Amino acid sequence: MEKKETEKTLILVVEDDPLLVKMYRTKFASEGFSVLSADDGVKGLKLALEKEPKAIVLDIMMPKLSGIDMLQRLRADERGKNIVVVVLSNLSSEEESKRARDLGVKEYLLKANYTPKEVVDKVKQYLK
């Protein structure tokens, strides 16, 4: 039996490429998640603090507020301290990766190396 919308786990996808937002939204929804999305860091932070999703799939290179800066502000707020964050970026910078890990990110994945299904599986793994 299908879960009711309120029972579904809420996921936030913060990503500026509309093609990829559609892709991840579709996949997470088909895997039984309730999905929110934001196309920049400012909107992402606002949604994260207001809706308190269980997990955030976060891009790094974004307009207005980068993924790392958004993460920093998220962690500074009590509501965002414990949200599971999986970074999904096509920028494989060691410096960014280290900063993200220092901010309690579960995984720093190279976007092109993972299919949406694999991303969903990673998130599921950390929500157990």
Place this chain on the structure above:
Amino acid sequence: MSVNYLSNQNFSYETAFIFNKLIFVISPYISYALLFFAFAFPTKINRFSRKYLVFLLIPVLVSNVLTFFNLVIKDITFIPGGGTGVIFGMGIVFFGAQFVTYLLWSIALLVKKYLRSSGAEKVRLQYLLAGVVILTVVGTVTNFIVPLLFNNFVMSNIGPILSFFVFAFTAYAIVQHELFDIKVIATQILTVLICLVLFAKVMVSQSGVELMVNALILGIVVIFGIFLVRSVVKEVDQRRELERLTKKLKETDTMKNEFISVAAHELRAPLTAVKGYTSMIIEGDTGPISDKAKEFLQDTLVSTARMIRLVNNMLDVGRIEEGRIIYQEGFCNVSEIVKQAFGEFKLEAEHKNIEYKIDIPDGVHASVYVDKDRLHEVVVNFLSNALKYTDAGSVMVKMTNPSLDRVKVEVIDTGRGITSKEQKKLFRKFYRVKSNIGKTIGSGLGLYISKLLIEKFGGEIGVVSQAGRGSNFWFVLPRRENDGSLDERTDGEKGN
């Protein structure tokens, strides 16, 4: 300074007059030298300025002529208590005008250059200017204003000592801020000192023969001195040019890395979409599709994966070489990595219709201390190559323990094989094996990166192959158990 000193000694009237005149002969050259310097510093003088500076020598020579005919100083007086004073003629106006004009001009040029300069050069010019300005102000007061207005020559005699200001500031700028190359200065000073000693020797020669010999030695030393200074200047110039080129090269390199990074990022974005959507159609997110469509889409995925690997390799090679990659090293099980990579190529092997096998015996020791994503890359590179170059037969992955403290992974194929000559170059950057179909394929980076990574993890990498008889690519890693023991064993896997 020495002429000034001599002019104040108790010589006869004639001698004292000559030395006093000599001061006025030399002074215009000091102002000219400063102007020359202001034009030439810090870059070399250009052809236009050179002609200009020859032209500017004319007022200096005119001033000398006026001095020669006693028009600048008419006479001298002996000051009671020692020293001499001078009685100026009308020529002092021209003399003063030339001197002051050149001095102010030099300062103006240096100020202009100071304002336009930046960084270390600004600091150097600052010290130089400070010295020149202090000398000008104090020198004008002691040498012109006081003697002309108050007819007092006591202070003018200490005037030249003030050149120590320039000397001190310049010396400080040379030593602390690399105003000039100290090597050149040292060579020049040494050469001049030797020449002065030899010149003195010429002057005190007792006989004609001695004079000739000493003069000859002086001549030779002067010529060699010039060559020596020139060669040192040349060497210094070359070093500077090298420093400039090195800096430029570093800038170009940074730009190249930024470009590759941006390009790779921009290439990855569309590849992510192609890979993601294709995988979703195969997984049934858009509803059921025919087997044929599924097969074609899987082929698309294989190609996309290859493209992604290529982009990753291009991006990674520079960073691995330069040690800019931070490895996420930890204890991990090689067999898990091998199994995962093996699984990723199952479809490709199926499509090529070749036998695809894995052989991990039960109980094989497989714990190593590596960055598991990077080791995964190595296994993927091996498998991707094996499948690319094998059109019939089999590809097999095998794990063994050649000794208790080592783990070996082999990817054995029945492909076209590699000649021993080519095997030697195989792990070099951009080296690509010439295929027997007349074209080379691949970026020539995969095996090079694999070698860098395996060596980074303390292992060895190699190939055993024979043309036409397949290849065996292998790597060996040292075993490392979490608790320091070497007892942990792994579950084996055999199959297709």
